[in-house]
Amino acid sequence: MLINMTDSHWDHEVRELLEDTFYYDPSEVDKVMDQYRASGSQELYVFEDQEEFIGIIGFTMDEQNQLVITELVIHPRERLKGYGRGIILETIVLKNPSRIITITDEDGADFFRNIGFQITGLPANEEGMEQFRCTYEVEIDAEEE
Structure with missing residues (x-):
């Protein structure tokens, strides 16, 4: 289940998930948290399964109804279990x-x-790191039209 964390009090578990999986510097976590709190366009959701925070997705929606993912983090012990794909699918249903x-x-x-x-x-x-643009065209089911 996705839980919107954009405007809420950031739980210690959310902070820990960001620190453990993506940001190793606590000041970087503070910057990310402040960025989501201050922005009117960025949204941050945590994925919870069996009362445990598994992953995080952060994104913006642009004027062309494109969802731009800025964060997708899965706890290391939960990787390769389909949670990343599941979070993206739930986000598609939520934001269309x-x-x-x-x-x-x-x-x-x-x-x-x-x-x-x-x-x-x-x-x-x-920093000299190779970068890739990843794009997915969301198909609308004929039943939904």
């Missing part, structure tokens, strides 16, 4: 975007490729 886009590294691109995203190579970032 026309397209999903994210920019990621090679490992992230492999994940997104495996769940049906189209991958395009981009120039390296400032």
Whole structure:
């Protein structure tokens, strides 16, 4: 189940999940948390399963109804169990975007490729890391039209 954390008090478990899986510097976690709190356009959701926080997805919706993923974090012990794909599917149901886009590294691109995203190579970032644009065109079921 996705729980909107954008405007709520950030639980210690959410902070710990960000620290353990993505940001190793507590000041970086503070920056990310402040960014989501201050932004009117960014949303942050935590995925809970059996009363445990498993992962986080952060995104914006642009004027073309495109969902731009800025964070997708799965707790290390829960990886390779389908949670990342599940979080994206729940987000599609919740927000009904026309397209999903994210920019990621090679490992992230492999994940997104495996769940049906189209991958395009981009120039390296400032640190020299190879970057990839991952795009998924969301199909509307004929029954929903």
